[in-house]
Amino acid sequence: MSINVDHKLKLRSKKGQLPFVELNGEEIADSAIIIKELSAKFDKDLDASLSLEQRNISHAMISMIENHLVWILFWWRTKYPDQFLKGYKVDLQHALGLRIPNRFLNFLFRFTFGRKWFQGTKKVKAQGIGVHKPEEIEEFGRRDIKVLSDILADKPFFFGDEPTTLDVVSFAVLSQLHFISKEVSVPLRDFMTESCPNIIGHVSRIKERCFPDWEEICSKLDLNAHLPKPEPEVKEGKEGETEKTAEQENNESDKIEKELEKDKADEKEKTEENKEKEEAK
Structure with a gap:
């Protein structure tokens, strides 16, 4: 059975590549090598009927x-x-x-x-x-x-x-x-x-x-649409959990916004410094 794993733009192969597969515990990276290895494993050569040319x-x-x-x-x-x-x-x-x-x-x-x-x-x-x-x-x-x-x-x-x-x-x-x-x-x-x-x-x-x-x-955005899905679990959240999650999201948003503002300010300051240097020449 094949299962697709969501890499969240973070997971990479040992070679640092995507895509990669894991077959019987062995990691195979690079699409060309993946095709070659899977073809040999399952005895399926897509190019079997092709001539040398x-x-x-x-x-x-x-x-x-x-x-x-x-x-x-x-x-x-x-x-x-x-x-x-x-x-x-x-x-x-x-x-x-x-x-x-x-x-x-x-x-x-x-x-x-x-x-x-x-x-x-x-x-x-x-x-x-x-x-x-x-x-x-x-x-x-x-x-x-x-x-x-x-x-x-x-x-x-x-x-x-x-x-x-x-x-x-x-x-x-x-x-x-x-x-x-x-x-x-x-x-x-x-x-x-x-x-x-x-x-x-x-x-x-x-x-x-x-x-x-x-x-x-x-x-x-289902990576495994070919697999049967289990019934979703219904969990009762603790009182105040929703408010806490919203508060966490707001804190994260504020943090990101401040970092972006700082980056823009630093870039503006650097641009002005370069401009002053050019004018001083």
Whole structure:
């Protein structure tokens, strides 16, 4: 039986990666290694029917997706944190498992996520994508998606009537782009929708085939919609417990607000100091 665990954006593998799985007590990290190990364990090779040439094409395309296209999406998230939150309708309170109101968490996220010193931003630059101009990065993304579209052509899946590893990997990344809320302007998503309709069809086919409970998962944020649910326990709270919880939340909110105000004040002071130094030159 497979069980998905909510990592609360905190849990990582020993390699510091997501996703990772635990199989019979053994931790397996990195999606490529996970697929390889699970294929061997359950004797299921998604690429068994592929020719040598097709396997080579699959390897090249997966490398492009995992080492190039996925970084373009990551760049978009760090560059536009506000659009990231709106586009995926992220509930930070739920994702982080905190009681702090979302308005404070959202502000803190936007304040930190796109900063130059933020680890994600540093990673994007270190990888190489982040040093380019936004329009150049978007062009890189369009070219990657167009290549995938050309290979797919009018086939249901990349190599015929049945999905292979390339279909799985491409869905994992392209679905992140396709399902961004239409309320948010994302040029790369719009390009894929308008210029590569076969890719949109491919994403839909994988979704319908592998995730019949997609809507339930997305609406309820249920990581294990495939498992039966126990009856909810009804517990009588102690008198005054509600008031105490509300008081704790208010204290946490006040603390966050004060920290944010301090950060803004420090940043303003630093800006003024730099301005004075420039004027003194």
